[in-house]
Amino acid sequence: MEYAPATPERTERLDAARTSGDLRAHNRVQLLRAIHDSGARRTRSQLTHDLDLARGTASVLIGSLAADALIAESPVEDARPVRGRPTLVPGPHPDGPQVLAADLREDAWELAVCSIGGGYEILGGQAHDGTPEEALRPLAAAARAATSGRVVGIGLAVAGPVRDGVVDISHLGWQDVRVPEFFDVSVPLIVGNDARLAGVAEARRGRLQGVAVGLHLHIDFDPGGTLLLDGRPMAGSSGTAGEFGHMPLASRSLDEPCLCGAWGCWSLRVGANALLRHAGLAAGGGRGRALAERILASDGEAVAENARALGEGVAALVNALDPGVVSLSGMGVELLARARDEIEAAYLDGLMAFRRSAPPPIAPSSLGRAGPLIGAMESAFDAFLTPSGLQAWRELRGFGLV
Amino acid sequence: MEYAPATPERTERLDAARTSGDLRAHNRVQLLRAIHDSGARRTRSQLTHDLDLARGTASVLIGSLAADALIAESPVEDARPVRGRPTLVPGPHPDGPQVLAADLREDAWELAVCSIGGGYEILGGQAHDGTPEEALRPLAAAARAATSGRVVGIGLAVAGPVRDGVVDISHLGWQDVRVPEFFDVSVPLIVGNDARLAGVAEARRGRLQGVAVGLHLHIDFDPGGTLLLDGRPMAGSSGTAGEFGHMPLASRSLDEPCLCGAWGCWSLRVGANALLRHAGLAAGGGRGRALAERILASDGEAVAENARALGEGVAALVNALDPGVVSLSGMGVELLARARDEIEAAYLDGLMAFRRSAPPPIAPSSLGRAGPLIGAMESAFDAFLTPSGLQAWRELRGFGLV
DNA sequence: AAGATTATGCTCTAGTCGTGAGCAAAACAT
DNA sequence: ATGTTTTGCTCACGACTAGAGCATAATCTT
Known part of the structure; x- marks a missing residue:
């Protein structure tokens, strides 16, 4: 018996490492993800065990992440008496990557800046009257003002269905509102439905x-x-x-x-x-x-x-x-x-x-009302925490340091 | 702001290669999958391009799959005039792995043996009266008889919800029927709902x-x-x-x-x-x-x-x-x-x-009425076409050849 | 019919990766 | 002060893929 063959595309896997170089890139991402997902709270030694790495490998990986200013190691905070050489906690680097996260509700918005590990700080917010202009212009301006060289992405939660950045909110009379056109920024902008992003937050931190x-x-x-x-x-x-x-x-x-x-x-x-x-x-x-x-x-x-x-x-x-x-x-x-x-x-x-x-x-x-905001952050980091995202960061830094 | 860290388990990826050895195993699987998914119809040269491999790498990988009797190369069938050294088509090995696939309907069952590439041959079938005993005993016996050393898995489609091999068919009064207990075989048995397996078939070949x-x-x-x-x-x-x-x-x-x-x-x-x-x-x-x-x-x-x-x-x-x-x-x-x-x-x-x-x-x-059967085949091959599946095959063959 | 052209397969070297052993470092325990 | 314990760093080793160079086997050209 015979029938049609499967398409070759199906066999492609996006996150599959093929070459030795891919392997290193893959493992760097995996380690940085582990640091982020754990809230930058686990020690290097714990991470080495979590990911089942050899100490030598962890040494090289941590070193390369630190050299790229993706992380910085600091002493454990509540250092209880433990035998052996003390280990350090990899956490956000003072000049490391950040993402902006915004939650756009029917009547107001809020903007935050977020670091590796999931810590965030509310930069501001504003009420609005529900029209796209009044809601999006000030938010976009605030986001642009906050977009330093460290910002690698923006996540935005909106209260309606989103198709490729195009938003409909029947509540407010929004029809085919092209949200990305309001944002004059050069970093990736991830627009997502608030309910979905609240779910993402719940899955990652809730x-x-x-x-x-x-x-x-x-x-x-x-x-x-x-x-x-x-x-x-x-x-x-x-x-x-x-x-x-x-x-x-x-x-x-x-x-x-x-x-x-x-x-x-x-x-x-x-x-x-x-x-x-x-x-x-x-x-x-x-x-x-x-x-x-x-x-x-x-x-x-x-x-x-x-x-x-x-x-x-x-x-x-x-x-x-x-x-x-x-x-x-x-x-x-x-x-x-x-x-x-x-x-x-x-x-x-x-x-x-x-x-x-x-x-x-x-x-x-x-997570209370913070769900959509946290989900927006996680989605923006998801886009960055990839081999190509880290590669782009490294190249950008290379130019800056010359 | 802070909140609970994510669980470390979430960062684990099952199909991620970590070491150089994993890489080879991963690439072997990927290539064998591509051969299978394409219906064993694409040439070595086409596969090399599909997977973006170097010719040297493809040479090694194909060689190692052939050495393990997972595939065999044969000339292209409809050889139209093409310039250049002729390439070969990797397909099922005459002593290569097979899976059994069965479709158990409310009134009859059917059993087939399937090879890499998706070709299959109906071994037989039988009507039954709808009781678990009358339906499953003869099927299990037929499957056992067909389980040669080449058979690496069995896929079974049944017309009801399946939880860990436990089947309920309210139609027929089946309640908590433990299907695997009927099968006295040592290879993995994948029991799946027929509707789902029909969907799998549709996704792979339909x-x-x-x-x-x-x-x-x-x-x-x-x-x-x-x-x-x-x-x-x-x-x-x-x-x-x-x-x-x-x-x-x-x-x-x-x-x-x-x-x-x-x-x-x-x-x-x-x-x-x-x-x-x-x-x-x-x-x-x-x-x-x-x-x-x-x-x-x-x-x-x-x-x-x-x-x-x-x-x-x-x-x-x-x-x-x-x-x-x-x-x-x-x-x-x-x-x-x-x-x-x-x-x-x-x-x-x-x-x-x-x-x-x-x-x-x-x-x-x-796919007509063959959907569940083809889906059962694909599910059984899914379980085999993994690094550990190929490793087990290699070891088994090692013993056999000593 | 013989040489030119073309595509593919094979082989070998170079570069990179992760492992794991050995050693140094930095803490606690006695 | 010395021993114990845990961790980090370094380096030799084996394994992998890429890519270049060469061999092979077909078609195309003359």
Whole structure:
């Protein structure tokens, strides 16, 4: 029997080392990633064991990273009495690479500068009126002002679907807004959906750490989310995967239209807009957050209905996607605190029978409102922490030092 | 600002080469994979270019694979006049590795032996009465008889969810059937859901070739499927991802119970069981396939209803998962041929507005009923085509030749 | 039919990498 | 003050890939 051969492209692997030189580049990245992922908290000796390196190899690698000003070694802080030659902690270099991370919400933005290891400092923020001009111009100006020679990338979280930097926020009337055109910077700009970036943050520094398959749901006006596979978000073919809010997961009527253009969407039942709608108020347009929060605090029937719909939808997603943990951020945290029983009852009821013996836990985010910002940082670093990223940094420094 | 460090485990990459020795092992695998994926049809010279190898390196690698009886080179078949020294085509070695692949359906099974390159030969098959004993004993015996020293793995497709080799087929009353215990063989046994394996086949040799994110749906009694990311099926945390049939994707009533234990499932509206139910006949239990096929051939309202529900559900899945192509196998092929208009109308209507300008195509499988079998073969080879798999083969041969 | 041209395979040298042993360094324990 | 323990540095060694030079085997040209 015969059939068509597979395409040769499929055999290519991006992260595969082929030559000896690739090997060194690969191992440099791996070590720098380990330092970053551990929060610049592990000692050189611990890292050597973590990555199963020979001491000689670690010596060369650490030395080369330090020579490129990618890291600097400093003494352990809480030096308890330990026998043997003291080891050092590799951490961010004083002149080392940084990324900018920004979180652009419906009503304000925030900008931070971040170092290897994940430490960050808020540079500023500003309220805006919701138009692309008023929101993006000042943010872009602030980012440009902060873009020193050390900045190797910018991550930006926005509250809407993103396709190649083109953003739609139906709430605010944003249609095909080309975000990168506002930014006059020469470093890579990573624009991502806030729900997805919150999920990335959760996978790297929050409740989804070490989880092979995690489902993160960010509930704001609408529910959105992402599936995290080994800490990487599933992007989809056009970068817009994760719009779980636009499946009919808890619908009682497929004839009810959603603003997205589809019918009977989950987002008509879960999130701030659903709370408003249940109270007979106008929903959509990105307005009414304060009102929705008051309804949530009232613990009324609207909240219970929201909770049931959340549980039903999560059950459907778990049935299909089989995650190990489900994490919630945004309004989901408070909803879980107020109505866990309703959520869990609907959740268990909606699971396939064979999943009920060990249902994946539903956990609140541990990162608070910082999720999208941290996710933006991690995404920007992801683009830098590659063989070509480190190579570009080395060459740039070479020019600067001549 | 600070927060918890990431787990060190996350930094580990299974397929990463660390030492020079790993490099050679990695490149051997890569080359052998390229030969296999291309259907053993590309010449040595083409492969050298595909993988961007130096001729010297290719020489060594091909030589070492040939020395281990993993491949054998033979002249090109349709030798058209070409200038230059003629090149050879690496293909399966006459004593090279093989895998067994089996497709276990509700009423019969089939067993095949497969070589590097993807060629296979059906060894036999048998009808059965649906009990685990009657279905699995003869299959296991046939597999054992066919397990020569050349066989390095067995892939088995079954029509139900699989967790670590434990199978449930509610149709047939199979509950927690431990399939591996029936097989008295010493080579790895890969048991997989048939819908998922059909998707794997589609991604490697069918309509999803070269598609970065593909959604495959296999429609039999129920709809099931898998998401294919760079040709690899998304397994989920317990191996049971892809049960899209048990989301309420086209439900008009969340109070309608499904055999799976959940409510309002898509599988109540799509597939052979839905056809039977629409005709007022008993559904479930794995019976009525012939009847359902007759209903399908009648082109009546039941078919139109099935088609609409299929379109609605695919739209919801596309909204959330953002695949580049959707492929259908099983009953989906005929449904698509008979009712493409109904399917597409419901599909477009259910998409988010911004997806309607370039909706992912819905394409019928190009592999016919062989999908699960081919997927089982590919999965078994996946387990072998690794550094450790090739190493084990070399050692085994070493003993044999002494 | 014989030489020129062309593409491929083989062989060998050069450069690079990681390993691991041996030694130096820097702490604690006695 | 001396021994013990752990870590960092250095260097010889084996293994790998790249690339150049040569051999090989076909087609093309005259």
